Amino acid sequence: MKRLRAPGGRLSWLAPRGALASQNFRLLVACDVTSMTGTWMATVAVPFAVLRAGGSASDIGFVSASGMVATITFLLFGGVIADRIPRQRVMVAANLSQATTQAAFAVLVLTGEARLWEMMALTAARGCANGFYLPAAQGLLPQTVAADQLSSANAIARMSLNAAQIAGAALGGAVVGLVGPGWGLVADASSYALAATLRAGMRLGALPPARRSSIGSELRDGWREFTSRRWLWSLVVQLGLVNAIFVGGFMVLGPVIADHRLGGAASWGLVLAAYSSGAVAGAAVMVRYRSARLLLTASLVVPAMALPLLALAVPLDTGLIAAAALLAGAGSTMFDVNWNTAIQQQIPTELLSRVSSYDSLGSYALGPLGTTLAGPAALLFGLTATLAGGGILIVASSVCVLCVAEVRHLTRRPPSAIQIKDAQAREASAESAPGS
Numbered sequence: 001m002k003r004l005r006a007p008g009g010r011l012s013w014l015a016p017r018g019a020l021a022s023q024n025f026r027l028l029v030a031c032d033v034t035s036m037t038g039t040w041m042a043t044v045a046v047p048f049a050v051l052r053a054g055g056s057a058s059d060i061g062f063v064s065a066s067g068m069v070a071t072i073t074f075l076l077f078g079g080v081i082a083d084r085i086p087r088q089r090v091m092v093a094a095n096l097s098q099a100t101t102q103a104a105f106a107v108l109v110l111t112g113e114a115r116l117w118e119m120m121a122l123t124a125a126r127g128c129a130n131g132f133y134l135p136a137a138q139g140l141l142p143q144t145v146a147a148d149q150l151s152s153a154n155a156i157a158r159m160s161l162n163a164a165q166i167a168g169a170a171l172g173g174a175v176v177g178l179v180g181p182g183w184g185l186v187a188d189a190s191s192y193a194l195a196a197t198l199r200a201g202m203r204l205g206a207l208p209p210a211r212r213s214s215i216g217s218e219l220r221d222g223w224r225e226f227t228s229r230r231w232l233w234s235l236v237v238q239l240g241l242v243n244a245i246f247v248g249g250f251m252v253l254g255p256v257i258a259d260h261r262l263g264g265a266a267s268w269g270l271v272l273a274a275y276s277s278g279a280v281a282g283a284a285v286m287v288r289y290r291s292a293r294l295l296l297t298a299s300l301v302v303p304a305m306a307l308p309l310l311a312l313a314v315p316l317d318t319g320l321i322a323a324a325a326l327l328a329g330a331g332s333t334m335f336d337v338n339w340n341t342a343i344q345q346q347i348p349t350e351l352l353s354r355v356s357s358y359d360s361l362g363s364y365a366l367g368p369l370g371t372t373l374a375g376p377a378a379l380l381f382g383l384t385a386t387l388a389g390g391g392i393l394i395v396a397s398s399v400c401v402l403c404v405a406e407v408r409h410l411t412r413r414p415p416s417a418i419q420i421k422d423a424q425a426r427e428a429s430a431e432s433a434p435g436s
Helices: 023-052 057-084 087-110 116-143 147-179 181-199 215-227 230-262 265-288 294-313 318-346 349-364 367-381 383-401 405-409 415-432
Strands: none
Touching: 023 057, 023 087, 023 116, 023 147, 023 181, 023 230, 023 265, 057 087, 057 116, 057 215, 057 230, 057 349, 057 367, 087 116, 087 181, 116 147, 116 318, 116 349, 147 181, 147 265, 147 318, 215 230, 215 349, 230 265, 230 294, 230 318, 230 349, 230 367, 230 383, 230 405, 265 294, 265 318, 294 318, 294 383, 294 405, 318 349, 367 383
16 A cells, blocks of 8 residues: 655655644744753753852842832833744843843853842843743734644643753753753753754735734733723733742752752752653643643643642651652643633733733733742741641642633634634724724
8 A cells, every 4th residue: 555645745644743843833842941951951050150259049040039119120022022023032132132131141150150139130131031032922822823722732842841951950950960050041041043044934924904002002002901801800910920939949949959858959850850840740640631721721820839838847758749840840831731721822922912811911020929928938937837828729720820710611612713813803993094
């Protein structure tokens, strides 16, 4: 029996299928994997760079918070920009800025000249670029695939990112343990530069024509869209609380516990790799599984984020903490896929980056507070009470958000409905555009 051949003589069964048939989507995934590998190497490297410079748990929190505050400050403006000009161009510029600032951070660490205020300033500069990157990234993916591939594209993207996190965490632990945190930062800077180069090769159609007005007016349009949906703002409030607790407990106090009680950077790299492995498993499930009630499924998996905090509170041995992190990673990705799909299906294309910027702002607004207060809270209440209390609050927030009827009942839209929504949005935008 002959095997069918694809155009150009390739065997058809070797040709990419589904979302991966899109060259733009393949490039998007390649860019994200490249930069995420470096980012997670830096996730291991930065806390240990602070500790090696004589810093404390509170100092790790200050460095982390400086980046978050900068990101939050520029998110809304970034959302407007990403709805005005090609989103991939915004992301290329952001990646180049991130590469530059992280390279400077690496030089300071390698020369032994890093001081706390310098680390905070460079992290803040990188955070500014991230404020432009995030809204553009959220809006770009739907431009790379057909409407009926949106859910699987989100799952594939998350699975690829999480695989990169595994590699990055493992490499970060090895590099920091063998040659020091400075070289982990060098790798991160290089990954941003390579991602920018690859992303420049994307070729996407123009956004629907939109009425141009002042930045304030466009922000108000996004705010009205955001606040008109109770499921959207109620879940964002929960995300803000959960993210603050998790980054403070896991990303700030976790390295301190690893350094003092679990053997150092290598063991912490293993825990981060387990978290990412769980995230890959969760994404693999979501490639095939399409829940009819997107937000109900998303909300039911959030309590898994409490598990590593409770494991660190004891603390259990490294293997059990890694197992808890694995379950948390799976829950995090299953939430992200369902959440992103719901937003991309429900929000008009030309408003997607602005609404996403409000989503990101609410989700991350409390992050600096969580990272800043984690160290002082541990000193005041003790590591065990701080971590256990954080885990309990995560579970309680999930119970509260499930009381919102729209969260329980919002259903997946069929592709035909999404296409109609976008067509109507394009017509409305064209009618209101100048010269129409």
